[in-house]
C-alpha cells in the first residue's frame with residue numbers, strides 16, 4: 001500500500017487525505033498549527049462565537065458530492081442552511097439593496113431599487129456568467145488544469161470571449177447603467193482576492209453561481225465543516241500531527257525523499273517513509289520553485305475586526321456590504337499603491353442573525369472584513385497603524401448609521417487580525433488569502449499545478465492552486481488531486 005503524507009490540514013489538505021484514504025491509500029497529515037481548518041477558523045470570547053474566515057458557502061452541491069462519494073450522508077455531519085438574503089448592500093446616500101435568494105422577491109426588490117431596464121441588463125449579465133460556467137464547470141473547475149481542456153468545439157468557437165482582455169468592470173459597464181449596480185457586480189472579483197478593473201470577465205461565473213445556487217451557511221458556524229473533516233479523518237485512522245511545521249525537504253532523482261518538520265517551534269523531525277507528498281500550501285520556495293515568487297502579484301489580504309456589541313442592529317442582515325465612495329480608487333490603493341484604502345468597503349457578517357447561541361441575548365457578534373493589500377514594503381501593520389485603521393473603519397461604519405450614535409459606545413470588546421496575522425496563522429504568501437491574484441489570465445499558468453512540475457511525487461491542493469480559492473473550490477481541488485494520484489497509481493495501492 002502506498003503511503004501519502006499531506007502537509008497542511010486546511011480544507012484542501014483534509015479533503016485530499018480523506019478521498020485518498022477512501023481509495024485505500026495510507027495517509028498521514030502534518031499541520032503546523034495546533035488545530036485543523038487553516039483559514040476556516042473560529043474564535044470565542046465571553047459568550048460570543050465568531051467565524052474568523054469563510055462566512056458564506058456557494059456551490060453547496062460540491063460539499064454534498066464529497067460526502068456522498070466517500071459513502072456518507074452530509075446530514076450526519078453538517079447542516080447547510082440556505083439564506084433568504086444573500087447580502088444586504090448599503091450606499092452612503094441611504095440606498096440599500098437586498099439580494100434575496102427567492103426569485104420573485106429578488107426581482108421585486110431589484111426593480112424597485114434599480115428599475116425594469118436594469119433588470120433586463122441583469123438577466124443578460126447572468127447569461128454571460130452562465131456561458132462561462134457551463135464552459136468551465138466540468139473541463140476546468142472539476143478537472144486538472146490543461147490547455148487542451150479549453151479546446152472543445154464550443155471553446156474554440158468562443159475563444160475571443162476567453163482571451164478578450166475584458167475585465168469584470170468592462171462587463172458591468174456593458175450591462176448596467178447605474179453606478180451602484182456596477183459596483184455591486186464588480187465586488188464579485190474580490191471573492192478570489194482580485195480587482196474588478198483587472199480580473200477577467202470570465203469571473204462573471206462567480207455572481208452566476210451565487211444567483212443560481214444561492215447563499216448558504218453551516219448551522220452552528222462555518223467551523224463545523226472543518227470539524228466534520230477532522231471527524232472523518234478519524235474514521236479513516238488518518239493521524240493529524242499538530243504543531244508540525246514543514247521547514248525543509250530533500251530530494252533525489254526528481255522525487256522528494258525527506259520532509260523536515262519543526263515541532264512546536266522546537267525539536268526537528270525528519271520523515272522519509274512516504275511515496276507521495278501533498279502540500280496544502282504554496283509558501284515553500286523549494287516546493288513551488290523561484291518563478292512562482294517572482295511576480296509579486298499577490299491576491300488581497302484582509303483586515304478583520306471581531307466585535308461584540310451590547311445591542312442588536314435592526315437594519316443589518318447576516319451578510320452586509322457598506323460600499324466606499326470611489327471603488328476604482330479603492331482598488332488602486334490595494335493593488336497598485338499596495339496600501340490599505342483610505343475610503344474602504346466594509347463587509348459585516350453577523351452569524352447571530354441565524355444562530356442564537358453566537359451572542360448573548362440583546363447582543364450581537366460582528367465579523368468585520370476590509371480588503372487590504374498583501375504584505376509588501378509599502379506598508380507595515382505596526383500596532384499604531386492597526387488601531388488607527390480600526391478607528392477609520394469604525395468611522396466608516398458610523399457614517400452609515402447602523403446604530404444610533406457612535407457605535408464605539410456599544411462595543412464590549414474587539415479583536416483585530418491584520419495581514420501579518422494571516423501570514424503567521426496560515427503561512428500564506430505575504431498574508432494573501434489566495435496566493436497569486438487572478439488579476440491576469442496568466443495567473444492560471446503561474447499557479448503551482450495540482451501535480452508539481454518540479455518533483456514527480458509532489459502534488460498541491462487548496463485555494464492557492466487549481467481550481468482556485470474559496471471553500472467549494474478547495475473541496476474540488478482535493479478531489480482533482482486524489483483523482484490524479486488514483487489514476488497514476490492504478491495497480492499499486
Ligand SMILES: Cc1cc2nc3c(=O)[nH]c(=O)nc-3n(C[C@H](O)[C@H](O)[C@H](O)COP(=O)(O)OP(=O)(O)OC[C@H]3O[C@@H](n4cnc5c(N)ncnc54)[C@H](O)[C@@H]3O)c2cc1C
Nearest residue numbers: 008010011012032038039054055056246427462463470471
Ligand atoms: C477572512 C477570510 C474570509 C473568507 N471568506 C470566504 C467565504 O465567505 N467563502 C468561501 O468559500 N471562502 C472564503 N475564504 C477562503 C477560504 O477560507 C479558503 O479558500 C480556504 O479555506 C482555504 O483552504 P486551503 O485548502 O487552501 O487551506 P488553508 O486554509 O490555506 O490551510 C493551509 C494549512 O496549511 C498549514 N500550513 C501552512 N504552512 C505550513 C507548513 N510549513 N507546515 C505545515 N503546515 C503548514 C496552515 O497552518 C493551514 O492549516 C475566506 C478566507 C479568509 C481568510
